[in-house]
Amino acid sequence: MDTYNDDYYEEQASQEEIYLEETEEELRLILECDDLYPNSGPPQPESINEQQAIATRSTGNCDDPPLSQEIVEAMLRSI
Structure with a gap:
């Protein structure tokens, strides 16, 4: 019983x-x-084309390597 x-x-503690950790x-x-956006939130794309371009660049292809923090920041600055 012990x-x-x-x-x-032990299982409860592990869960x-x-x-x-996830939280x-x-x-x-x-x-x-x-x-990154203390006052107004992230910049919003002005057109549907910009939104689609950002979605394509940010999701990419599953075969692509993950994006670095610098690339993500550059993408956000380009908006």
């Missing part, structure tokens, strides 16, 4: 740790975004 309780609590990452991303 082993069952230990295993159960809680995963949840906390921390989500909050960090939110705070970083707030730091």
Whole structure:
């Protein structure tokens, strides 16, 4: 019975740790975004073509390497 309780609590602790790590990452991303655009939020594209171009550049192809932070910032500045 004692082993069952230990295993159960260990599994619960593991799930809680995963949840906390995911939540921390989500909050960090939110705070970083707030730091980039403290007053007005991110700049909005003016036309549908700009929106489509940004979507294409940001999602890309699954075979493409991930974008670096500098590339993302340059993309945002180009809007």
